[in-house]
Amino acid sequence: xxxxxxxxxxxxxxxxxxxxxxxxxxxxxxxxxxxxxxxxxxxxxxxxxxxxxxxxxxxxxxxxxxxxxxxxxxxxxxxxxxxxxxxxxxxxxxxxxxxxxxxxxxxxxxxxxxxxxxxxxxxxxxxxxxxxxxxxxxxxxxxxxxxxxxxxxxxxxxxxxxxxxxxxxxxxxxxxxxxxxxxxxxxxxxxxxxxxxxxxxxxxxxxxxxxxxxxxxxxxxxxxxxxxxxxxxxxxxxxxxxxxxxxxxxxxxxxxxxxxxxxxxxxxxxxxxxxxxxxxxxxxxxxxxxxxxxxxxxxxxxxxxxxxxxxxxxxxxxxxxxxxxxxxxxxxx
Amino acid sequence: xxxxxxxxxxxxxxxxxxxxxxxxxxxxxxxxxxxxxxxxxxxxxxxxxxxxxxxxxxxxxxxxxxxxxxxxxxxxxxxxxxxxxxxxxxxxxxxxxxxxxxxxxxxxxxxxxxxxxxxxxxxxxxxxxxxxxxxxxxxxxxxxxxxxxxxxxxxxxxxxxxxxxxxxxxxxxxxxxxxxxxxxxxxxxxxxxxxxxxxxxxxxxxxxxxxxxxxxxxxxxxxxxxxxxxxxxxxxxxxxxxxxxxxxxxxxxxxxxxxxxxxxxxxxxxxxxxxxxxxxxxxxxxxxxxxxxxxxxxxxxxxxxxxxxxxxxxxxxxxxxxxxxxxxxxxxx
Numbered sequence: 001x002x003x004x005x006x007x008x009x010x011x012x013x014x015x016x017x018x019x020x021x022x023x024x025x026x027x028x029x030x031x032x033x034x035x036x037x038x039x040x041x042x043x044x045x046x047x048x049x050x051x052x053x054x055x056x057x058x059x060x061x062x063x064x065x066x067x068x069x070x071x072x073x074x075x076x077x078x079x080x081x082x083x084x085x086x087x088x089x090x091x092x093x094x095x096x097x098x099x100x101x102x103x104x105x106x107x108x109x110x111x112x113x114x115x116x117x118x119x120x121x122x123x124x125x126x127x128x129x130x131x132x133x134x135x136x137x138x139x140x141x142x143x144x145x146x147x148x149x150x151x152x153x154x155x156x157x158x159x160x161x162x163x164x165x166x167x168x169x170x171x172x173x174x175x176x177x178x179x180x181x182x183x184x185x186x187x188x189x190x191x192x193x194x195x196x197x198x199x200x201x202x203x204x205x206x207x208x209x210x211x212x213x214x215x216x217x218x219x220x221x222x223x224x225x226x227x228x229x230x231x232x233x234x235x236x237x238x239x240x241x242x243x244x245x246x247x248x249x250x251x252x253x254x255x256x257x258x259x260x261x262x263x264x265x266x267x268x269x270x271x272x273x274x275x276x277x278x279x280x281x282x283x284x285x286x287x288x289x290x291x292x293x294x295x296x297x298x299x300x301x302x303x304x305x306x307x308x309x310x311x312x313x314x315x316x317x318x319x320x321x322x323x324x325x326x327x328x329x330x331x332x333x
Numbered sequence: 334x335x336x337x338x339x340x341x342x343x344x345x346x347x348x349x350x351x352x353x354x355x356x357x358x359x360x361x362x363x364x365x366x367x368x369x370x371x372x373x374x375x376x377x378x379x380x381x382x383x384x385x386x387x388x389x390x391x392x393x394x395x396x397x398x399x400x401x402x403x404x405x406x407x408x409x410x411x412x413x414x415x416x417x418x419x420x421x422x423x424x425x426x427x428x429x430x431x432x433x434x435x436x437x438x439x440x441x442x443x444x445x446x447x448x449x450x451x452x453x454x455x456x457x458x459x460x461x462x463x464x465x466x467x468x469x470x471x472x473x474x475x476x477x478x479x480x481x482x483x484x485x486x487x488x489x490x491x492x493x494x495x496x497x498x499x500x501x502x503x504x505x506x507x508x509x510x511x512x513x514x515x516x517x518x519x520x521x522x523x524x525x526x527x528x529x530x531x532x533x534x535x536x537x538x539x540x541x542x543x544x545x546x547x548x549x550x551x552x553x554x555x556x557x558x559x560x561x562x563x564x565x566x567x568x569x570x571x572x573x574x575x576x577x578x579x580x581x582x583x584x585x586x587x588x589x590x591x592x593x594x595x596x597x598x599x600x601x602x603x604x605x606x607x608x609x610x611x612x613x614x615x616x617x618x619x620x621x622x623x624x625x626x627x628x629x630x631x632x633x634x635x636x637x638x639x640x641x642x643x644x645x646x647x648x649x650x651x652x653x654x655x656x657x658x659x660x661x662x663x664x665x666x
Contacts, residue, residue: 023373027555028479029410029540030375030468035368040356042363043451045465047421049458077362088380088421088463118376125382126459130421132378135363146361207362222360 016110038139064105076195080135165256226294349443371472397438413468498589559627
């Protein structure tokens with residue numbers, strides 16, 4: 001390890017919020033934290049590799065944001081309150097300005113959610129970022145799992161779908177996306193407050209990282225159910241709606257990844273609480289379909305005709321007879 | 334993510350011991366665990382990059398062992414009881430036999446310490462392994478930190494020093510190390526039982542990953558002390574002793590990395606307990622020097638003459654006026 005990496009570490013030490021429950025911070029063999037009595041601890045880990053998950057020349061500020069956001073999104077999907085994160089950063093060189101910008105983007109989102117960076121590792125090698133996020137679920141609360149959906153439950157998604165995929169498509173075509181659209185790709189918003197509000201309300205939840213059909217498929221597989229979704233109900237931004245009106249290609253909202261919205265199921269008796277929750281959180285919530293007893297995920301187009309769903313459908317069908325057995329195709333947690 | 338990576342995940346899901354405190358295992362957005370009331374949670378994360386931390390063609394069984402061992406060693410240095418681990422594995426391809434061997438080496442060590450793999454991420458890219466280990470320190474116990482050493486405390490190390498560095502030196506010279514020596518490099522033994530036994534005994538502890546002088550330097554810096562060590566007392570295997578008798582080069586035990594032994598300080602009134610502890614654990618424990626009020630780390634050679642210590646000494650002196658400020662040169666935790 002080159003000694004200049006000690007300088008790099010200065011950018012990362014102590015990032016994020018101060019927390020009284022951190023007993024030993026960065027700088028010892030381990031960090032040490034205190035978990036409240038009775039609370040359960042939620043853990044999630046995601047790796048982003050340059051050239052695979054992001055363009056190597058992406059703005060490091062947005063990369064710092066996104067690397068943390070995708071992990072906080074997993075905590076949100078579990079209904080957990082974010083607490084501490086660790087960061088393993090592998091860097092090809094000691095570009096100080098890159099590090100400063102990465103740290104600033106990371107810290108800005110960490111501070112917004114009261115999260116502290118309590119440790120990790122810095123190594124030299126091909127650019128890669130692994131973050132583990134730790135969240136708490138209070139003693140008297142239930143986590144949101146993937147396996148609780150029941151026939152008759154409503155399927156709800158937050159925000160709008162396909163924006164990140166449209167921004168990526170434009171960047172790959174050497175076009176410059178609208179700033180709002182680009183932000184949807186590069187600085188996704190983890191739905192932390194929504195996840196916690198859903199604990200007493202939702203029967204199952206997942207975050208949308210791989211695309212609606214794939215991720216909803218995981219939820220349904222884990223729950224041993226099927227569902228029907230209605231394309232006319234999918235929440236679309238003006239940009240994605242315009243793209244579809246031209247191409248009639250529904251890949252973006254159905255199979256586009258990187259949305260980091262929540263997809264969850266709600267028993268019909270709780271449906272009346274969705275509107276006030278949406279208003280309270282300032283977050284669009286849209287019912288897009290209903291869970292049923294089938295083992296298939298089906299879609300109806302704008303004419304009410306059944307269509308073949310792209311992205312993950314066949315995988316889901318293939319594993320439908322083994323609920324839960326293959327419910328994670330992109331991460332172990 | 335290629336679909337064949339789903340197969341890879343089969344090798345990793347559910348590795349290690351069964352634990353009743355795992356509420357949600359691999360396969361949801363997060364894993365969920367229960368921390369005993371009052372216990373504190375120790376967290377440590379280390380990354381191993383191919384070509385930097387290990388030879389890319391190393392036996393994957395030993396790599397699986399070592400990647401976990403270096404993290405368990407950090408838990409040992411904190412006096413924590415290992416509980417759960419997460420694994421972020423970045424692989425260039427889906428070599429199933431490589432994965433099976435890696436998983437077997439990982440699982441063998443995990444089972445030996447009652448540890449469960451509860452999640453992580455599998456991605457495609459340059460070979461790299463990030464592991465986070467989670468350990469528990471019971472409510473009525475104190476963690477072992479780096480900062481508690483006091484003048485007069487004895488400095489103790491476990492095992493023998495420099496074996497891994499000698500094995501590495503031989504491999505780099507295209508020689509084949511003795512199997513025992515090679516195992517010291519490729520399959521280090523985390524001193525888990527020793528770490529826990531030291532909680533009521535040691536004033537400070539660190540694990541030896543970067544070499545004795547460097548790591549003892551971190552401990553002393555964090556404690557605001559100095560020390561004198563005696564080369565004649567360093568515990569050496571026959572192989573390292575033979576090498577030194579030929580070369581009179583003390584780099585191996587003083588600055589060789591990858592020992593993963595514990596270095597700790599013990600108040601003199603507890604010194605009498607070291608021998609019975611060593612016998613009880615079947616682990617060599619050797620007093621190599623004494624903490625003092627200086628801000629320097631000094632060595633005496635076999636003739637009792639003061640010598641310049643290699644590896645990290647100047648770094649330690651340079652930061653001696655800022656105790657704790659730079660006490661971690663290789664990891665944030």
